[in-house]
Amino acid sequence: MNISDIMTTTICTITSDKSVSYAAERMNESHVDSLVVMDHGEVLGMVTTRDVLSAHPNRIVADAMSSQPFYLSANHNVWEAYHALHQEQNGLALVKQEDQLIGFITKEIVEMKIAEYRDPLSGLYRAPYIQFIGENFLKERKPFHLLFIDLNDFGRINKLHGHPFGDDVIRTYSSVLSSLAEEQGDYLCRYAGDEFVLISTISDEQIQEYITLITRPTNVLDVFVSAAVGHVNGYNTPDFFARSWRELIAEASLGSSAAKLSKSLSSTVG
């Protein structure tokens, strides 16, 4: 999803020589939390309710606004906006399309959208997140390891202990995976049901240790849980960057299915 789908398109402007108290009145009248500061058609910055509250009302807007306007392109997607706005002090960006100002977006709006992509059971992101990360790596031609992790016999756990217990297992297993991923700076999502996808940039040796760790039966709430892992190694696959994200995911998931079938706990594809 691009930010042009969720941005605010109503832009209220003010000139830099107006007083802070006038800016506050204008925000109040227009029911907005920020104004774009423009002089002679040129954007100088933005003034927000926070700026207005912290500056003397007699000051001019030029002395209260955030000095450097931060821009995002309308083609940026919500994940890119999320990462960019987290580094931006004001949590606010103007949106441009072909040098034309078309709207603005706040960190809060992006966070609300991102929350829709979070899996409520595990707290992990869902598939669109890992797709964004993976496609970005491919676009920038950065190699990575793609792991498709599929829990073994999860249906049996549900049948033996009931679905609420199965949910507890998913929740606990997710948190174990999540802490592993966080340690390594990796990207993880709950892809579907009992399937997880992980993107990692660690060395070949480390990834093998990782796979061994994941495939080894682990005690989760007094039940032993293991996983079959499909692995696409972007560091030694010759046509890695020629493939689409969809093809890579398909290959990794088939790898995990093959691992299950052959009773092998891990397989390396490519």
Place this chain on the structure above:
Amino acid sequence: MASDNNVYSRKATLSLKISEFEVPPMQDLLIIGRKAPIGPEAVRRMADALSPEQFTLLKMNHPKIEAVLLRNTLLQMIDEKLLMKIILEEAERMISDSMVLRSELKIALSVQREVDLL
């Protein structure tokens, strides 16, 4: 008993003082507090409008002082760092972050030389 013939009147007294408006009105320097009613950009615009190219605005990394507006000639006479050190040392003792201080700053050079007589 009040008479119906009483006179009612309203008067106003005007007091007028006229003096010369000094251009520029801010003398040699202005020290602007962080929460002052007039900010650095407004001060810079005022100085540019009243005395173009005669003042320089220096932004400060100081807890109470946001910026100092200085007459350019002062910066030509004495090193900026030395001048600012003296100004800040003296100003920070009396300024609050909501104040704007103006100051007159004159630099007089005193020289005494000894020369050998021929």
